[in-house]
Amino acid sequence: MTPYDRLAALGLTLPPPPSPIATYVPFVLEGDMLYLSGQGPKLADGTLKTGKVGAGVGIEQAYEDARLTGLNLLSIIHAATGDLSRVRRVVKLLGMVNATPDFTAHPKVINGCSDLLLEVFGERGRHARSAVGFGSLPDNITVEIEAIVAIDA
Template sequence: MKASEKIKQLGLELPPAPPPAGLYKPVLVVDRFLYVSGQGCMRANGTLIEGRVGHDLSLEEGKAAARQTALTMLATITTHFGDMDRIKRLVKSLGMVNCTPDFKDHPLVINGYSELMADVFGPDHGVGVRSAVGMMLPGGIAVEIEAMFELHP
């Protein structure tokens, strides 16, 4: 099933694609790869999910923010690249979690993103290599994720 059809079947609502917050491209195609700049966790109403996991947000709320970041990424791809069905597979993701210094479950937070990508692109093509780290994020957003996708020829 195509990714666009899967999104409809799952009843997912994509938020608006955020405008660039600096001097960079939201997406860039090089050869057969689509690179997506870091995406924040934007709600359908255009507001960002803010807070530090381990202080303002629980692990589950952080995971929900990562899932919302996946939806934001799909919206950015659709807006700035066009046809999501040209994506063959997810290759690499870097998940960044705004958290307290003692928080240790960054991978569990970023699973919210990874699970949604697997739902949309399938378990073979929606799961790539991944890093999950904790850090301070701009604007106090809870999660930021960047990714690289392989395109169909």
């Protein structure tokens, strides 16, 4: 089963890759390593999921926002490689949560992205990860996630 088959089975389709909001590129492909810039929970129509986790945004909603962010990362991987089947391994994620100072469940939030990558890539989606809290994120988004991916030629 291909990653696209798995996405379809989940009822998901790849959105257009999000455009950068500042002076950077969405990815850098260096040899067999793909470095993805941080992405957030942006719907296909451009709407951003915003708010502070722990104050108005609960863990369940933030988990879904991280899952949506994972879908956006997948769209950039597809744009960079032309085929999600070229993913040899998701190597590392950095998950940032726009959270109140007393919020401590950052890993549960970023699991939204991690779980999606496992569902789409199987064991190739199992990765190292950091999940941390921030006092703010660009445009007040709930989460931002960046990734490092090994690809086949």
